[in-house]
Amino acid sequence: MKTIMEPSREIPVIIETDVLVVGGGSAGMSAAVTASRMGCNVTLIEKFGFLGGTLTSVTLGSFCGIFTVTDEAIKPVVKGFQEELIERLKRYEGVLPPHRWLKTASVSYDISCLKKVADELITESGVCVFYHTQAVSVVKENKKVKGVIIENKDGRSIINAKVIIDASGDGDIAAMGGAPYEIGSNGITQFPSSMFRMANVEIEKIVHITRDEYQGYFQKAKKDGYSLPRVSSGIHITPLYGVVHLNVTKIAREDGNTINPLRVEELTYAEIEGRRQVFLYAEVLRKYVPGFEKARVVDIGSHIGIREARLIKGDYILNEKDVLSCRKFDDVIACSAWPLEMHGEKDETKWVWIEPGDFYTIPYRCLIPQNIENVLIAGRNISTTHEAQASTRVSAVCMAVGQAAGTAAYLALKCDNNVRDISIKELQGFLQKGNAFLG
Structure with missing residues (x-):
């Protein structure tokens, strides 16, 4: 491949922030709002001109992963930020009651209302937002990512942060920071959709x-x-x-x-x-x-619906057995009852259901990328296998994980910005105060 040498240049540092959230989708907006409400100085960058990620850019249409379902009842296993978002949408008649289908249930929403509500939540919480902004590189010192190089209409600049939450969907920051990863299963990912x-x-x-x-x-x-x-x-x-x-x-x-x-x-x-x-x-x-x-x-949708890209390897890798056996972890930070929803080779979607009325939990260790001390991953790029990600990737679960990441970032600021050194009990306590469901 032909190459040229780009002239060296000085890049301005435009912001010094406590917490930088990269990506404003389900996980990113939940993480940013949560961290800001806890008193952190938070900056969020988003490549589109609105929040919501897949929910709004792909026009996903319904919140999935909120409930565990039996013949008699629909019970939420995701509350906290997701529940608040739905209550906000009700103000604008932008959401419908839960709808049963197959062995689950979901909540349909209006995309334009969601964009408005997301703007309200992020503005009220005091987050500094940069729309139309891409993360293109990182500045790393030893095992910490000290800053993220961004590009937008203003040119190229740096945001320095004490703790970074990678909610990019593709695990861009963790990968650029040196965390190992897989792309699906040996390069085979779930098929995407245009919605x-x-x-x-x-x-x-x-x-x-x-x-x-x-x-x-x-x-x-x-x-x-x-x-x-x-x-x-x-x-x-x-x-x-x-x-x-x-x-x-x-x-x-x-x-x-x-x-x-x-x-x-x-x-x-x-x-x-x-x-x-x-x-x-x-x-x-x-x-x-x-x-x-x-x-x-x-x-x-203004963007193809990507179900799977990088799977970042964390301190624990959630697997298919964990999901289907409804495993409960001591360092639980979120719950899910969503089945393995596999969009594979044949013309039908494969569903592998967990026990009706039950759920599995996601451990905090799945949010910590290997080889990095001050970065958390949130959203569909958390540490799972290809099979387990077919369950964890849905929007409600991503919001629950995002709420946990935002809370953990606040706690890490008191531990020399090291996300591994926080108290799990303290993290869980704050999550429960925030109405998160931990089982």
Whole structure:
């Protein structure tokens, strides 16, 4: 590859902060608000012009991972920040009651309302926010990341921080700081999706259609010659009347393999292919599914929905057995009852369910990347195996982990910024005061 030498230059340090949060998705906004409320000086950088990450940029459509479900009851195993967010959304009629489907339940929300509520929460808490800003490198001294080099319309600069929370989704800061990682399972990640919304849907006709029935419609379309890469469906009514959110596409490379979400040419291909599939599925829905006859695509996520990229190796690596056995850890900082939701090679989604009414816990050690002393990881890039990440990656769980990371960052400031030296009991005590559910 041809190269050139970039001239050396001085980079200004624009901020000295207690806590820097990289990424404003489910985990990042939860972490930033939590740390700021505890008295930390917090700065958050986000590549888009709004918070929410996958929830808003991909238009995820519903909060998943909040509940454990039995035949008799729907019980939350994620509270704290997630619960507060839902209460805020209710003010704007931007959220629906929990909806049962398969062996779980989720909560549909309005994307625009969520952007507004996220701005309110982050502003009220006093977090300093930089939108349209990317982290491009780190400044490391021994085993501590002292600063993050950023780029935006103002150019290139540095934010120095005592503790950094990597909520980038891809584990960018931890990787640049020297933490080991895997990309999925030997490079094989879960297939991404382009998500979209359709308007002019006759809600009265579709409200009773089951997932099995949707699958039957898609199977019929395949028999009739439509090349649909996926027949399993996530189709949810939204708070906007006549508008339905659809998670039905499945993006693969031309050779059928998963894309590498860390390569720009493959991401570019995925975005184009995803939009092609959106309109393919829209055509099928109008032709085969009652209630969609007059429906039209009104919104496509501004970013492909990436389910998995880097899995950062931490002090503990959560595995499939931990999830399915509902293991309870002494250093618990979050809980989850979400199944293993595998978007793999075939045209259906594979679900592996845990015991109804039960849940597993996530240990604090999964938030601590190896080889670094002052960085915490939060979100879908925490320390898990490929299989376990199919459960931990959902939004409600990421919010719970983010709340824990924000709290731990506050405690680390009193321990020479070393995230390993904090008191677990003190961390858990603060989380419970913040209404977090620890089982």
